[in-house]
Amino acid sequence: MTEPTLNLSYLNKTPDQPGAAPTTPQPAPATPAKPRTKKTRTPPLDWAATHGPVSGAISATTGAAATALLGAATHMPPGWPLAVGAAGALGHGIGASIRRRLTGRTIGIRAASWLLAGSWTSWAVATGPLSWAAAGSLAALGVGIGAAASHAATHEEAVEEERLSAEARAAAAELDNKRTAIAREWDERIKRATGIAVRTFAVELWDNGCGYSIAAELPGGSATWTRIQAASRALAADARLPRGCTIHVEEGDVQGRVVLDIGTVNIMGRTELYPTGYEPLSILTGIPWGLLPNGDTVKVFLREACALILGPPGSGKSTFIDAIIAGFARCTDVLTFVVDFKGGAIGLPWVRPYLEALGLLQPVDGTTPAPKGTRPGVDWLASTPEEAVRMFRALIAINEARQQQYQDLMLRHDTTLLPVSADLPQIEVVIDEGAELLSANSFGDPAMKEAQALVKKIMRTTRAMGIRLVLTAVDGNVSAIGSTEVRKFSPVGAALTSGETSGNNLNKLFPRAKVDTSQLNEKGAGAIGQAGADGFPPTPFKGWKTSPRMVREAVLATSARRPTLDKVSADAAGEDYAQRWSPERAGWMWGASTNGTVHAGPAAAAPSTRPTSTSSNRPGLNLSYMRKQDAQDADALAAKLMEEIDKQFGTTTEPDRTTTAPGLNLSYKRNQQPAQPPAPPAKDDKEEIDPRRAFVRQLIQSAGPTGVETDDIWSALTAKYADGWDRTVVTTWLSKDIRLGLIHRPHKGRYVHGPKPLDEQPTVTDHPAPAPAAALPDGIDEDLLAQATELVVSTQFASQSMLQRKLRVGYLAAGQLMDLLEARGVIGPVGKDGTREVLRKPEN
Numbered sequence: 056m057t058e059p060t061l062n063l064s065y066l067n068k069t070p071d072q073p074g075a076a077p078t079t080p081q082p083a084p085a086t087p088a089k090p091r092t093k094k095t096r097t098p099p100l101d102w103a104a105t106h107g108p109v110s111g112a113i114s115a116t117t118g119a120a121a122t123a124l125l126g127a128a129t130h131m132p133p134g135w136p137l138a139v140g141a142a143g144a145l146g147h148g149i150g151a152s153i154r155r156r157l158t159g160r161t162i163g164i165r166a167a168s169w170l171l172a173g174s175w176t177s178w179a180v181a182t183g184p185l186s187w188a189a190a191g192s193l194a195a196l197g198v199g200i201g202a203a204a205s206h207a208a209t210h211e212e213a214v215e216e217e218r219l220s221a222e223a224r225a226a227a228a229e230l231d232n233k234r235t236a237i238a239r240e241w242d243e244r245i246k247r248a249t250g251i252a253v254r255t256f257a258v259e260l261w262d263n264g265c266g267y268s269i270a271a272e273l274p275g276g277s278a279t280w281t282r283i284q285a286a287s288r289a290l291a292a293d294a295r296l297p298r299g300c301t302i303h304v305e306e307g308d309v310q311g312r313v314v315l316d317i318g319t320v321n322i323m324g325r326t327e328l329y330p331t332g333y334e335p336l337s338i339l340t341g342i343p344w345g346l347l348p349n350g351d352t353v354k355v356f357l358r359e360a361c362a363l364i365l366g367p368p369g370s371g372k373s374t375f376i377d378a379i380i381a382g383f384a385r386c387t388d389v390l391t392f393v394v395d396f397k398g399g400a401i402g403l404p405w406v407r408p409y410l411e412a413l414g415l416l417q418p419v420d421g422t423t424p425a426p427k428g429t430r431p432g433v434d435w436l437a438s439t440p441e442e443a444v445r446m447f448r449a450l451i452a453i454n455e456a457r458q459q460q461y462q463d464l465m466l467r468h469d470t471t472l473l474p475v476s477a478d479l480p481q482i483e484v485v486i487d488e489g490a491e492l493l494s495a496n497s498f499g500d501p502a503m504k505e506a507q508a509l510v511k512k513i514m515r516t517t518r519a520m521g522i523r524l525v526l527t528a529v530d531g532n533v534s535a536i537g538s539t540e541v542r543k544f545s546p547v548g549a550a551l552t553s554g555e556t557s558g559n560n561l562n563k564l565f566p567r568a569k570v571d572t573s574q575l576n577e578k579g580a581g582a583i584g585q586a587g588a589d590g591f592p593p594t595p596f597k598g599w600k601t602s603p604r605m606v607r608e609a610v611l612a613t614s615a616r617r618p619t620l621d622k623v624s625a626d627a628a629g630e631d632y633a634q635r636w637s638p639e640r641a642g643w644m645w646g647a648s649t650n651g652t653v654h655a656g657p658a659a660a661a662p663s664t665r666p667t668s669t670s671s672n673r674p675g676l677n678l679s680y681m682r683k684q685d686a687q688d689a690d691a692l693a694a695k696l697m698e699e700i701d702k703q704f705g706t707t708t709e710p711d712r713t714t715t716a717p718g719l720n721l722s723y724k725r726n727q728q729p730a731q732p733p734a735p736p737a738k739d740d741k742e743e744i745d746p747r748r749a750f751v752r753q754l755i756q757s758a759g760p761t762g763v764e765t766d767d768i769w770s771a772l773t774a775k776y777a778d779g780w781d782r783t784v785v786t787t788w789l790s791k792d793i794r795l796g797l798i799h800r801p802h803k804g805r806y807v808h809g810p811k812p813l814d815e816q817p818t819v820t821d822h823p824a825p826a827p828a829a830a831l832p833d834g835i836d837e838d839l840l841a842q843a844t845e846l847v848v849s850t851q852f853a854s855q856s857m858l859q860r861k862l863r864v865g866y867l868a869a870g871q872l873m874d875l876l877e878a879r880g881v882i883g884p885v886g887k888d889g890t891r892e893v894l895r896k897p898e899n
């Protein structure tokens with residue numbers, strides 16, 4: 056069979072980024088042995104040291120001359136050089152040449168050189184080297200040796216070439232035999248499985264030795280490549296491929312041809328570490344996200360595309376996100392913003408080296424210290440809906456400013472797309488469980504509602520101005536990803552398929568994809584595709600394994616070349632952007648190190664606009680509110696928290712703080728006398744409380760210790776606000792007020808002002824009977840509540856983010872679960888340090 060001529064360039068649609076493939080660290084070159092410096096007086100006796108023909112001849116003749124001179128002067132016995140020449144002819148000329156697989160001719164010439172040089176030297180020592188006869192014969196000897204050596208070298212080259220091409224011919228013939236066998240085998244197999252008689256005309260063996268691709272001609276008539284694609288599972292079974300190996304079928308370079316990628320070794324089961332080179336990349340030339348079965352990297356093109364990543368719990372989604380952020384960090388023209396409502400978990404490792412460089416966190420033993428000036432691996436990290444809203448508003452402002460102020464630039468480049476560069480970076484926003492964020496019921500939470508609206512707006516409007524999103528979701532149902540809009544704007548899709556128990560996430564991303572995901576069940580394995588001109592059809596891939604240490608390495612390796620936000624954008628984003636690392640907004644990231652130390656605030660890079668109350672002279676430092684042992688600061692903390700509450704939820708009747716013990720203590724509300732109408736919202740409050748909410752609070756407060764039945768609240772609202780009110784929204788307000796300790800629910804359907812007194816809290820035996828499932832908020836059932844109870848009781852720890860993570864529920868659902876747990880007496884109200892006590896103890 057001839058060499059394959061088909062252009063299999065389809066395989067290169069996602070070609071290797073230079074250096075993107077895993078680079079095996081090269082072993083450090085061994086320190087060269089120090090040359091011996093000991094001087095020797097022995098004459099040079101190696102006339103055939105490694106030289107070319109000319110230098111060898113010169114070296115041999117000058118060596119012989121020198122030896123003869125020295126030999127004559129020192130009365131060397133004349134037989135010695137001859138003996139050395141004979142030994143050299145045997146040892147070096149013959150032995151070494153045979154070892155180096157040189158030809159007989161070269162061996163003869165080398166041996167003769169030794170013997171001639173040895174003989175001449177012996178003769179010259181005996182007769183005296185300083186004569187015309189000696190000089191002339193030595194010159195003739197040199198020219199002779201040179202010519203012979205040159206001839207031998209030419210001959211050697213020709214022989215070597217001949218030998219190599221014979222070997223290559225043999226290898227090619229063997230390869231051809233192998234290819235021919237493969238071609239025949241697959242022609243027969245395809246006929247067996249589909250009835251189509253194809254003719255395989257090219258076979259390409261993959262460089263990684265894990266499979267091959269074949270290209271075949273269809274017979275015409277009704278035979279189409281899709282019929283072969285439909286039979287890919289049957290073909291894999293017929294070929295007895297190992298589990299985890301799939302056959303990927305595509306149309307060939309012209310219609311009527313088909314290409315099959317056939318994996319024969321399960322690379323999905325391997326652990327492939329993220330390549331450690333961290334070479335620079337660009338958003339314009341594609342970013343590698345993992346490995347194809349043939350070992351090539353799979354690259355995605357995100358300049359204009361959003362991406363949607365689906366991954367069930369445990370499938371390797373967090374690991375994959377690290378690889379995605381690593382790709383962005385390597386780009387010299389990308390800034391990454393991260394949103395993660397699970398305590399910012401996916402972004403924290405990317406920020407840590409920056410915080411260490413500022414002295415805000417201590418490096419962990421054994422890790423490379425982050426040098427001063429290390430920049431954060433992600434440029435903004437939001438862990439709450441409020442911070443996310445700031446980020447999203449900033450992005451909208453950046454979009455508008457870029458549109459207005461870069462008109463000339465775009466005209467110069469003759470493009471309607473912002474010419475992204477290191478000076479004008481693309482902003483990639485990675486939102487963990489972002490798809491769920493869009494579908495979460497906001498329950499009247501203004502921040503959540505705004506966040507949802509803004510994400511959709513960003514997705515729709517910011518493509519040209521270099522802002523794109525990467526959203527993740529646990530599954531791809533419309534209920535989970537909010538709307539089909541998300542999929543419409545996300546031509547890049549990746550479905551991690553390990554752990555898929557129901558449904559097929561890939562088909563939710565690419566409805567017509569024909570990848571056998573049942574074989575892709577290793578962690579980090581799945582299918583990936585990109586629709587559109589830049590794209591490639593859905594294909595199996597394996598994600599790289601990342602680790603916190605690798606993340607750290609990536610941050611340090613890329614810190615110096617990471618871009619900064621262009622001035623136009625930074626100005627447009629204003630304080631929301633400028634203060635993103637301020638203690639007030641980012642202090643949670645370094646609140647206390649692992650050893651419990653509270654550190655000083657951030658350096659000038661993260662200035663605070665607020666006046667500081669400490670004596671610190673570092674600009675912008677104000678972490679005093681964190682020093683809980685300091686009563687004054689605790690008061691400040693209490694005041695700050697109340698201010699936040701007021702800002703977010705409106706002003707309520709305030710306790711007399713002057714009578715409160717130092718420190719935050721919301722229990723003062725227990726002793727409060729009812730019937731005081733709530734104070735009107737302070738004039739300077741930016742966000743005024745919804746009058747309906749104020750009315751409900753007042754209603755509950757005025758009812759005193761007996762509280763109000765829910766039905767009475769509904770009737771009162773209907774009587775007062777005939778123009779409308781929403782029961783779900785009011786229920787959410789009530790739940791929030793419970794969490795804030797402003798009201799409590801002694802039993803289902805009744806609300807009482809103030810937090811639940813401890814002595815009234817139900818015991819394990821007297822907690823209220825579970826409410827019927829129908830009474831629970833949407834998305835929460837008794838089963839989930841029981842799981843939450845068990846989790847909290849067994850760990851004796853209650854936090855919204857823990858529930859969110861462990862039970863895999865959304866941010867809001869976790870908050871509702873906390874409320875329900877409180878209502879059922881499993882946990883107490885929010886304590887003064889922001890935590891909740893677990894009231895129910897484990898059974899044994």
Ligand SMILES: Nc1ncnc2c1ncn2[C@@H]1O[C@H](COP(=O)(O)OP(=O)(O)OP(=O)(O)O)[C@@H](O)[C@H]1O
Pocket residue numbers: 325326327366367368369370371372373374375578579580597598599600601
């Ligand atoms: N590409 C990969 N190669 C090998 N192992 C991997 C890969 N990706 C993930 N894993 C392993 O799979 C396990 C789960 O990974 P990871 O935590 O990223 O999953 P997840 O989907 O985010 O899970 P969860 O939702 O529970 O946080 C980890 O032990 C991780 O080391």
